[in-house]
Structure formats: structure tokens, C-alpha cells
Amino acid sequence: MxxxxxxxxxxxxxxxxxxxxxxxxxxxxxxxxxxxxxxxxxxxxxxxxxxxxxxxxxxxxxxxxxxxASLDHNQMAELYQVRRELEGLAARLAARHATAEEIAVLRDMVVADDKLVGNPQALSRANRRFHEQIHLASHNRYLVQQLDLVHRTMALMATTSLAAEGRGEIAQNEHKGIVEAIAARNEDAAEKALKDHISIAFMTRLKLDADSRERR
CATH class of the missing domain: 1.10.10.10 (Winged helix-like DNA-binding domain superfamily/Winged helix DNA-binding domain)
Structure with missing residues (x-):
């Protein structure tokens, strides 16, 4: 053959x-x-x-x-708002539906990604893979499709929030908390952990943008 x-x-x-x-x-x-x-x-x-x-x-x-295209402040705020809700739902569904193998993969990703702290671009790519794995673990094809478009739109931001000083290590700790909530099948905790994670990322990006404007 x-x-x-x-x-x-x-x-x-x-x-x-x-x-x-x-x-x-x-x-x-x-x-x-x-x-x-x-x-x-x-x-x-x-x-x-x-x-x-x-x-x-x-x-x-x-x-x-x-x-x-580029995103202005209002577009960025709208994008993060939608992302926060959809990602939270993905985490909730992952806590309900993820297989043991999918949870093991998430844990392995967190361990591997710890080695990338200090390399914002590499960590950003790994961060996307991690989130995509949660999307898949939700076992909801329509949610995965919507989140894929949201993450594609995130590429219109010139920098990653992981470039902020100390953000990489903090984000990795947040990832650990998300995975453990999913592994514990705690839907409320998983959803809250991921929503908080996105909120903190948004605040970090706002600070980066404010610093950038000040330097002009």
C-alpha cells in the first residue's frame, strides 16, 4: 500500500x-x-x-x-472580555469531560513550559498550545471553533503580555492552579482560575501599553 x-x-x-x-x-x-x-x-x-x-x-x-489589522483599546477590551468568558467555559467543561490522558498532557506541558520562563516569545507559543489543549479537553467542537478565532485575533497584538517583567513565572503558577482544578473535577474552581488568569493577563497588557505610550 x-x-x-x-x-x-x-x-x-x-x-x-x-x-x-x-x-x-x-x-x-x-x-x-x-x-x-x-x-x-x-x-x-x-x-x-x-x-x-x-x-x-x-x-x-x-x-x-x-x-x-490592529486593535485599538476598545477592541482589545472587547476581545479580552469574550476570551475570558469562553476560556472559563472551556475550563469548566474540561473539568467535567477531560480524560486522564488529557490531564496528564496538561501537567506535562506546565512542567516543560517552566523551562521557557525568561523567553517571552517561546513561552507565548507554549502558552497558546496549553490553552488549546484545554479547549480540546472541553470536548465541545463549537466552543473550540470560537476560541480558535479569538486566539487568531490575539495575533493582532504586537507584543505578548508575557514580556512583562515577572509575568512568565506568575502565569506558569496560574497554569498549575488551572490544571489542578481540572484534575480535581472542580468545575467552579477551574472556571474561576482560568477567568482570573485572563483578567490578570489583560491588566498586564494594559500596563505595558501605558508604559509604551509614556515612552513616546
């Missing part, structure tokens, strides 16, 4: 990953011809992908061009 080749990623996911990984940052202009050359695809799927990303508010028009 011959083994099939892995499916190639489409233009939408290629552009999305480039934004997510920081190759394209808020305010960067996306040109169809350049994207087609970079990803080795024709301009038609690139154009369709750009339109799809625009409908998701990840891109915005600047004249006839598309640029990577």
Missing part, C-alpha cells in the same frame, strides 16, 4: 500562519503578487484568502490594498 502525501495547506492557512507567527505584523501591507510568489500559489486563491481574512476582521482595507 502506498502512503498518501500530506495535504498541502491552502492560501488562507498559509497567510494566517504568517500573521500568527509575526512574519506579517499589524499595519503591514499584503500584496497579492508578493504573497503568490512567497507561497507558490496563483493569485486567485490568494485573493479569496484575503477576502476571507477581511470578513474575520484580521485584515482591513487601506484604499485598494489590504493591511494586517
Amino acid at each position: 502506498t502512503q498518501g502525501r500530506p495535504a498541502q495547506k491552502d492560501a488562507y492557512h498559509l497567510i494566517l500562519e504568517a500573521i500568527d507567527s509575526g512574519i506579517y505584523k499589524p499595519g503591514d501591507r499584503l500584496v497579492e503578487s508578493e504573497l503568490a510568489e512567497r507561497f507558490g500559489v496563483s493569485r486567485t486563491p490568494i485573493r479569496e484568502a484575503l477576502q476571507r481574512l477581511e470578513t474575520q476582521s484580521l485584515l482591513e482595507r487601506d484604499g485598494r490594498s489590504m493591511i494586517v
